[in-house]
Amino acid sequence: MKINVIGGGPAGLYFAILMKKASASHQIKIYERNGPDDTFGWGVVFSGKTLANLRAADEISHAEITKQFKAWDNVDVVHWNTKVSIHGNSFSGIARLQLLKILQRRAEQLGVEIEFRTEIHDIESLRKDCDLLVAADGVNSTVRLRYAEQFQPELDLRTNRYIWYGTHQLFHGLTLTFRENAAGVFAAHSYKFNPTTSTFIVECDPQTWANAGFEQMSADDTLSYVGDVFAEDLKGHKLLSNNSKWINFLLVKNGNWWFENVVLLGDALHTAHFSIGSGTKLAMEDAIALAETFQQTTDVSGALAQFAETRRPVIEDYQAAAFESMRWFENASQYTHLSPIELAFVLMTRSGRVSYDDLKRRDPQFIGRYERRGSF
Ligand SMILES: Cc1cc2nc3c(=O)[nH]c(=O)nc-3n(C[C@H](O)[C@H](O)[C@H](O)COP(=O)(O)OP(=O)(O)OC[C@H]3O[C@@H](n4cnc5c(N)ncnc54)[C@H](O)[C@@H]3O)c2cc1C
Numbered sequence: 001m002k003i004n005v006i007g008g009g010p011a012g013l014y015f016a017i018l019m020k021k022a023s024a025s026h027q028i029k030i031y032e033r034n035g036p037d038d039t040f041g042w043g044v045v046f047s048g049k050t051l052a053n054l055r056a057a058d059e060i061s062h063a064e065i066t067k068q069f070k071a072w073d074n075v076d077v078v079h080w081n082t083k084v085s086i087h088g089n090s091f092s093g094i095a096r097l098q099l100l101k102i103l104q105r106r107a108e109q110l111g112v113e114i115e116f117r118t119e120i121h122d123i124e125s126l127r128k129d130c131d132l133l134v135a136a137d138g139v140n141s142t143v144r145l146r147y148a149e150q151f152q153p154e155l156d157l158r159t160n161r162y163i164w165y166g167t168h169q170l171f172h173g174l175t176l177t178f179r180e181n182a183a184g185v186f187a188a189h190s191y192k193f194n195p196t197t198s199t200f201i202v203e204c205d206p207q208t209w210a211n212a213g214f215e216q217m218s219a220d221d222t223l224s225y226v227g228d229v230f231a232e233d234l235k236g237h238k239l240l241s242n243n244s245k246w247i248n249f250l251l252v253k254n255g256n257w258w259f260e261n262v263v264l265l266g267d268a269l270h271t272a273h274f275s276i277g278s279g280t281k282l283a284m285e286d287a288i289a290l291a292e293t294f295q296q297t298t299d300v301s302g303a304l305a306q307f308a309e310t311r312r313p314v315i316e317d318y319q320a321a322a323f324e325s326m327r328w329f330e331n332a333s334q335y336t337h338l339s340p341i342e343l344a345f346v347l348m349t350r351s352g353r354v355s356y357d358d359l360k361r362r363d364p365q366f367i368g369r370y371e372r373r374g375s376f
Contacts, residue, residue: 036116144252
């Protein structure tokens with residue numbers, strides 16, 4: 001089969017790897033507008049369950065990925081300058097760039113052709129030139145836009161703003177920090193992803209953003225303003241920018257996932273709010289699901305229909321949980337009157353996927369503290 005892939009992010013690369021691994025006779029070409037070492041952002045997070053899925057799909061890249069991993073079991077909630085730790089959660093972090101390098105190497109070893117620094121504008125020609133066109137071109141997918149009539153996308157630009165920084169202050173565990181100043185409430189999502197660096201994502205509601213005056217502020221002033229808000233947490237370390245800008249989260253859904261020989265994959269197909277840390281996981285698990293359907297049939301429309309049928313309920317379930325989590329952060333200022341232990345409890349149960357009983361099983365000490373909270 002001749003397969004063209006637009007986008008060399010986790011979805012496109014991983015799908016190419018799995019297809020080529022299944023049959024060396026597939027002719028697969030990935031078109032990526034960036035160079036092999038360019039990337040946005042810092043680290044990404046995987047759960048223990050995702051790692052098991054990656055191992056089952058491709059042991060070689062799994063071994064490389066886990067060699068680089070920083071693993072932890074705690075979520076820390078910082079509020080009123082008090083840290084509450086909740087244990088029994090299994091997460092790992094890796095630099096996005098490192099992950100992409102591992103996947104690029106593996107794809108090239110298997111014989112996938114990657115054309116870097118090639119931005120695709122003429123999508124229709126590329127589509128006509130192959131049996132299958134995979135649109136793994138990210139959240140602002142041009143393929144989705146080009147065939148909007150066929151895909152029926154539903155795009156919802158949310159009101160909260162967020163910015164993705166790094167820092168050399170190390171946060172050992174997924175740390176959710178709340179700080180308030182005269183402008184309003186700021187929340188930081190941070191975690192270490194290599195021995196020297198942590199991701200540090202900051203979000204706030206539109207009112208707080210306007211009050212702080214970010215609209216008129218330069219990138220340097222923004223960095224130092226946000227650094228001041230979290231000065232207690234950064235302990236003298238600076239925030240690091242990677243061309244970091246405030247953005248609004250874009251919630252993506254599509255009425256149709258495929259037509260004729262074109263299929264959307266990863267962020268182009270769906271997004272889930274970063275507070276449940278699932279974007280890369282979902283992108284790679286999409287790739288697994290799509291590659292699996294091609295094991296059962298080589299009929300392209302049959303495989304794409306089957307992919308949409310089996311994968312859609314899984315994605316809808318995730319998006320529903322991520323929506324609750326996103327709404328929680330959009331309304332974070334309504335919860336900051338709670339004590340640290342109470343805030344930690346409502347945060348842990350915000351998406352509806354983790355119950356009181358789950359927490360009791362994972363970390364009985366935390367639930368014990370929560371039960372005795374009157375005395376704290
Ligand atoms: C603030 C923030 C925090 C996040 N945190 C996490 C996290 O903790 N854990 C997690 O799992 N995920 C996280 N994510 C999400 C994650 O980054 C994405 O969900 C994931 O990268 C999606 O993979 P993808 O392959 O679908 O798309 P991308 O990684 O976006 O890849 C798409 C690729 O397509 C290329 N491209 C686009 N258009 C064209 C074109 N016309 N021609 C050629 N190339 C093109 C782009 O250059 C890009 O390389 C986070 C995202 C954000 C914004």
